[in-house]
Amino acid sequence: MRRNTTISLLAAGHACVDVYQGAVAALIPFFVAERDYSYAVASGIVLAASLLSSVAQPVFGALTDRWSMPWLLPASTLLGGVGIALSGLSGSYGLTLAFVAVSGIGVAAYHPESARVARIAGRGSHSAMGWFSLGGNIGFALAPLMVSVVIGQGSLHRTPLLVLPALAGAALCVPVLRMLARSRAGTSTAPVPRAADDVASFVKLSLAVVFRSVVFTGLSTFIALHAQQRAPGGTTGGTVALFLLFLGGAVGSVLGGNLADRYGRVRVSRWSYLLSVVAVAGAVHVPGPAMFLFVALTSAGLYVPFSLQVTLGQDYLPSRVGTASGITLGLTVSIGGLVSPLLGLLADSTSLRTALTPLIAMPLLSWLLFRALPEPAGPAPRAAVPAPTAVRQDT
Incomplete structure (x- = not known):
């Protein structure tokens, strides 16, 4: 398998999927303006x-641990x-809720x-996974721009045009699946011992x-509206703030993978969460153009x-990689969306800035939990591409 080509295609496909996660937040100001929500x-x-x-x-993670589902x-x-x-x-x-929920299921099945x-394609490399995540972050970042171009000069009835990235992403999956199939012939069938699960x-x-997830989803839901109140530019300022919130992730993902190869994943995560405490406080409470800098940080x-x-x-x-991916990319990430209505209720009764203030504590809680985490040994090169998993992926 040509690792760089496969990771690049996966990253591009990831962008085409995550643009729809970003599109939900990007559509919020238009729903508020057009439907008076x-x-x-x-x-x-x-x-x-x-x-x-x-x-x-x-659930999809558990299913992919048992059966090959590349068609997903x-x-x-x-x-x-x-x-x-x-x-x-x-x-x-x-109906709007139903259609958005359908999109959420699609995103859930993909990750x-x-x-x-x-x-598998990255052979356990942190940097390779960082590049894969970069694709999703780029999709997030492009979402507000895409929605603004498509909807900004018209109405919500133009949303069918937003299906185009999905068509491109589905096409990008085809060569990836072919590359995985070609790698099957060179994969060893010997079993690879795995470490015990650390539940x-x-x-x-x-x-x-x-x-x-709570802090990121809360900000992505309301940062455009918050920026319209606290920073110059009106609607444009809101789009810029949302764009920066998503674009900074592109830098963060690649930087995180490179730093982790040198300093370790747990240590780098601790540093970043401490930085986030200050950055979130600035994004919520600092007015004017400086707000955009704190949003990027x-x-x-x-x-x-x-x-x-x-x-x-x-x-x-290690014995349930699909389940682990489903939880870290799915359940725990999506749970932030469950808090957004509570923030909305608080904003309606007080102010948007007051509602966003509790988010400052969230990265601090993540930092405290990371202080109790060990740095696990990374997979051996051979274990990074286990034969049974690779065979199931290719069928």
Whole structure:
């Protein structure tokens, strides 16, 4: 298998899927403006995308631990795009929630299988997983720009145009699956011994990811509206703030993988969460143009640990890599969407800045949990591409 080519294709496909996670938050200001939704009602759309996704992603992870499901990559990409494409066509709030939920299921189905394929293709490299995560971050970052271009000069009835990245992402999956199939002939069939599962550490890691999810999802839901109130530029300023929140993740993911190869994943994650405490405080409370700098720092600080947490979860649960990926990329990440309606209710009764203030504590809680985590030994080169897993992926 040509590792660099495969990782590049996976990263590009990841971007085409995660653009739909970013699109949900990017569509919120347009739903508020066009349909006169309150903060609480608008945040319910984020909840719809997160609720089913949070439950479905670990389920898909467990399924991919047992059976080969490579078809999930193109199928889930298309499902994620179709849901968002249909979300703006009906004025019915119920149908909007349903279509966004369908998109969330598509995103949920994609991540466990793609994360395991990326782990195989990257042969356990932290940097390779960082590049794979970079693709998703770029998709997040492009989402507000894409939505602004498509919807900004028209109406929500233009959302069908947003299906185009899904069509491109599904096409990118085809050569990846072919490369995996060609690698089958050169894969050893000898069993590879695995380390024992460290369930206690995995639970602590999952809680840390939950707190990270709460702050990131809360900011991604409301940062555009918050920037319109606190920074210059009006609607444009809101789009810029959301773009920076997503774009900083591109830097953070690659930087995190490179730093982890030198200093270790746990230590690097601790540093980044401490930085995030200050950055989130600035993003919420500093007015004017300086707010944009703190938003970018927040993004980088929250995304440095992102891909590292995925591989940490896989190393803490080496016998259930798909389940670990589903939880670290799914349940714990999507759970942040469950908190967004509470933030919306608080914002409606007080102010948006007051509602966002509790988010400052979230990265501090993640830092405290990481202080109790050990640095697991990375997989041996041979174990990074276990024969039984590689064969199941190729069938």
